[in-house]
Amino acid sequence: MESIESFERLALALAIGAVVGVERHWRERDEGAGKRTAGIRTFMIAGMLGGLSGLIEQTQSAPPALYGLVVGAMFAIFSAIFALYQFRESIVEGDYSVTTVVAAMATFALGILAVLGNARLAAAGGVSLVAILASREILHRFVRALSWNELRSAIVFLAMAVIVLPILPDAPVGPFGGISPSGTWQLVVLLAGISFLGYVAVKAFGQVRGELVAGAVNGLVSSTAIAVTNARLSLTGQSAALLVAGATAANAVSYLKVLLYLAILAPPIAARLGPSLVAAALVMAGFSLLFAQKDTPRPPELGTRNPFELLSVLKTALLLVAVSFLARAAAAWFGQSGLLVVSTLSGLADIDAITVTIAGIIDTIGAEFAATALGAAVIANTVAKTAYALALGGRAYGGRFLLASASALVAAIVVFETIPMIEWLMMEHLPR
Structure with a gap:
């Protein structure tokens, strides 16, 4: 390692x-000098x-079997001495x-990692360590309020994501491209995770801020899922206004996410459809804030409610998968000539897939028609979410x-x- 790099890595440590x-x-x-360990x-x-231990290790010419002896010994000695002093302080203060x-x-x-390993990983680890230490009050408050139902739900969710998902096959089954068992289960995990994340956000940030934060975050993943999830929750006696505030926040973020996709993949479509998506x-964001402010929240009974009901999540996932299957079947029946119909049907289930598809064929169909087709998909997606809200949620929510x-x-x-009218007027009246 060159001297300059050694100095940089040691400075990072x-x-x-x-x-x-x-x-x-x-x-x-507030402790006086010499009163803290x-x-x-x-x-x-x-x-x-x-860092110095790592540098010393590098200067040694020990055989491979003994590599790491210096840093291991230094780490053990340092930990023992530090723990001894901390133990003495704990005895005096009664803090263990x-x-x-x-x-x-x-x-x-x-x-050590900053000198011997990946410097970026070491820096990220340092920031993560500080974040964990600084989050003591939030984490302790959350654990104190944690119930057995909530802990059980977290364990079930981890089992769904870590144990079941990896063993399912990716190959699609059935006609019209089929349905992937792995993809279907990913949707189940997604819906369960959205419900649980929203629950955690409400407990961590409070009832009003929690719903808005959960909605905005989940809008990056699936605004349809949060709309359906909140619709189901509106039947449990929770605040309909707050649940709608979260769902509309998700919709607002979803529109902006589509615009971001277009700006990266197909700038001509973004230029044509972007102002409409922003509007x-x-x-949606305005209504989200309005509903959140007009609500008069009552103390939520979060301690006794299960963060997500697995059976309801499975039913909702099957509903969305069925809609997606119908969209693929329509694509197979209509072909390219029915792109507008296919876009509308695809938008009923998922807006991301049709966005990427249309962006990839813009050279064939033209920017104007591409924007129209994608606009139809966005409208269909919004209408579908509204239908879910009306069918699955309470009257106030819907x-x-x-x-x-x-x-x-x-x-x-x-x-x-x-926009086309404004562009035409500008072309007609501006000097050429």
Whole structure:
């Protein structure tokens, strides 16, 4: 390793210790000098000591079997001494938390990684470590409020995602391209995860902010799923206004996500359809904030409710898969000549797939027709979500969702139809 690189890596190890040390020192900032085991200086030295251990290891010409002996011995000695001092402090103060000891060990190890391994990974590890340490109050508050039903749901969800999903085959089964068991189960995991993420957001950020945060985040994944999930939850006595606020926030993000896809894959379509998508997103976002502010939330009974009902998630997943299958069947029957029909039918189930498809054939069909076809898919997707809200949710939820969706579509269509007129007027009246 060249000298310049060695200095840079050692500086990174020192910086990791400094960042962690600031958080640890801030926790005990009211303690007098010599009253704390470790502060910013100690953690800076810990990170630097880990980096120096790595540099010393590099200078040794030990056989491969003994490689790592220096860093291993230094890590063991450092951990033992640090734990001893922390133990003495804990006895005096009656505080038996081991967090500072583990944080110091992790800082030392990240210092080693910064010198001997991937510097970017070491930097990311340092930031992650600080984030975990700084989240103590939020994490403790969440665990204190955690019930057995919630913990069980988390375990079931992990089993669905980590155990069942990897063993399912990817090959599609059935006509018209078939349905992939793995893809279908991914949808099930997605719906369960959205429900659980929304539940966690509400508990972590509060009832109003939690629904908005969950809706916006899940809009990046599946606004249809959050609309359906919130519709089901509206029948359990929860605030319909807040649930609609989350679903409309998801819709707003979904429109912007389509625009981002188009800006990357097909800029001509983005230029034509972009203003309409932005208009729809703004209307949806406005209704989301309006519903959230007008709500008068009552204390939610989150401690006794299961974060997601697996049977309901499975039923909803089967519904969406059936719609997707019908869309593929229509594509096989109509062919390219029925692109507009296919786009509309595809939009009923998923907007991402048809967006990528149309962007890939823009040279064949032209930007104007591509924008029209994709616009039809967006309208169909919005109408489908509104239908789900009306069919699966309570009256208050469905009515609010219908109002927001209709307003967003009207705004988008008006903008879409007005832009060519404005362009024509500009071409006719501007000097050439």
